[in-house]
Every structure is written in structure tokens, then in C-alpha cells.
Amino acid sequence: MAKYLLLKHYRGAPDAVNNIPMDQWTPEEISDHMQYMRDFATRLESTGEYVDGQALSPEGTFVRYDGEGRPPVTDGPFAETKDLIAGWMVIDVDSYDRALELAGELSAAPGAGGKPIHEWLELRPFMAEPPTVTE
Template sequence: MKYLVMVQGSHADYEAMSGRGPAQGPAWDKESLKAMFDFMNTLNKELVESGEMLDGQGLADPAETRLVSLDAQGRPVVTDGPYAETKEVLAGYWVLDCASLDRVTEIAARVMRCPQPAGAPAYPVVIRRIDETGPVQD
């Protein structure tokens, strides 16, 4: 079964990772960033070697976000980020092909052990099964 495993964060977390610590958490130093990237690179390598990782990416700063919606006349309305009202954003993801929900849960629990500076906020890892039923055929 295929699963989307998502890691959340906030715009403030991206600021902290660039060395500008927000009021609610510490700034990340070079050692903290290296520890996080080393952890993620090791995990990704193991998931590739096991054949479970189909894709995985960290996402850029939410300041680079663009929302596209429609106005009442159906014309596109484009709004650039960041969005102060957004408390959490998708920070990264994996698309995994795992034998069971238990296995993907085990991987998510491992993701939760990724090193970070003391006092940095922790977010749950979100697991969603990818619906592979396909389009309805006539």
C-alpha cells in the first residue's frame, strides 16, 4: 500500500532554521541543522534501499507560497505568501510503499525522533493512505 507521510512546521520554524529564532522557540545553529539533515539523509537512504521510498522532499520556506483561487466570475485570483493566519504548513513529505499501516507508523515514529534544538516545537507526523482505486470507469 502507498502512503503519504507528512511533516508539518510553521513559518516561524523556517525563520529559526535560518538562524533567526522566534519568540516561541530557539534558533537553529549549524550543528543542529547538520544533525537534522544527517538523520533525514540516513532515513531516506534506508527507505530507498528497502524499496519503500517512492519520493520524498523537504519544502521551501512558506514565504514562497502562492495560492490560486477563483473570484465570483471564475477568474483566477493569485495571492503570494506567507500567510500569518496559517499556523501550520506542510514542511516535507515522503511517498512510501509499505507492506502495512504498522510499518509506515514505525517509520513515522522514527521521523519523530529527528534531532532538533531543545525547546523547538514538535508536530505530529501525519500518515494518509493513497487511494489507488483509480478513476471510475463507464
């Protein structure tokens, strides 16, 4: 088994199919989208492939060590930014191909009019310990 992080990117542009920005979806469309995410996670829980996941608020703060003892803090992400990490999910699957399959399915979450939004997902494997060599 290998763990992968699925980062949900909202690119700040209208969705790929309907040309309607997410902030203009109806409450029902938002509810349907969120239910799709919950159903997806529940299904993966039943197969043992779901580890965890959360939606993220659009507000955030960037922090970086400055070498002086007090890190500089910058507001962000910003509204004019094209990319926003909207949420994440961790899966634990048998292969990279399975991770790709699930990421593609998650990208099909419904948006305006109930059509798949073709959301960008970043698929990142967790770092693993190198194999131990014994002689």
C-alpha cells in the first residue's frame, strides 16, 4: 500500500464545463458537490483506501522562518491568485495506477447544472522510508 495526497485546486476561473465560477453556484449545486465528496470518501472507507480529508477555508496566512527569531507573516492566499487549495484527501492504495484512477474520478465532482467540473487535482505520493538492506 502507498499513501497519496490529493490536493483539490480551485483555479479561480469558471469550471471547465459550464463556464460558471464556483462562487455563483446555487446552494443546491454546492450541496450536491459536497455530497459527492462525502459519498466518494465513504466508498473508499469501505475498501480501506480512505485515510483522511478536509475542505479548507479560502483564508490563510503564509509564515516563513526569517533567521531572526520572529517569522514574517503574510496574508494569503489572495483573491487575485489563480490557484487556491480548496481541500485535500489522503488515500492509501495498492498502486500509482489506482491513485490516478481515483483522482480522475474525484475530478468529476458535479458543479453547476450537475455536470462534472473537471477540477484540477494534484497527486502527491508520501515520502516512504527506503527499503532496509539486510545481509
